[in-house]
Amino acid sequence: LPQLGPHLPSRLTQQPWCLQYSTRRDGFSLRTLYRRGGQPGSPALLLIRDTEAQAFGAFSSSAIRCSSGFYGSGETFLFSFSQELKMEPVFRWTGRNDFFVKGDVDLLMVGGG
Template sequence: GARPDSPALLLIRDREGQAFGAFSASAIRSSSGFYGTGETFLFSFCPELKVFRWTGRNEFFVKGDVNLLMVGGGSGRFGLWLDGDLNHGGSQPCETFDNETLSHREEFCIQDLEMWGPA
């Protein structure tokens, strides 16, 4: 299995052609609470690369289980979330990263999804 300190890169393209994603310094795993480090960030290409780094305001980096993956949070808003079937997701400005909405709208349908990390 992957070592917990192995980074993961999540790359998404939605059905409107927008590309965005997240980098986690820790391997993506199932958890009941948030984990990760301040090296975690969100990014989008619209049309140029924008990177949204940790603000230091909270430590809501990554949380996931079979039903939902979340990156970034605060006040009930998640920087990036994906549902368990990997068909739908959403993005909102959140306190963790002070990010823009990564997709053109707050909820999106996933066209392509790639996860880069250790095998």
């Protein structure tokens, strides 16, 4: 998505991306998402379309995985798109805490400050 390019870390703007998980192909399973979530240390881009056709997501500096604690870095951000797929404001790290990403068997959390 070209709208995300200016918000990504500069080292990633020209890198090719690879689809690791798709509900259409892989079903609706967090376990499958974690299993297919990419190499440890590689970044991840989550793009979600909800049941009302709203598009939103997150960039994580680390692969999405099940974890006992939070992981990631200040590069992590949340984003959303309008109905016309125009980029809405990006929500970046506030610096108040290090609650970036946490995966559990029942949930995936992104952003907490």
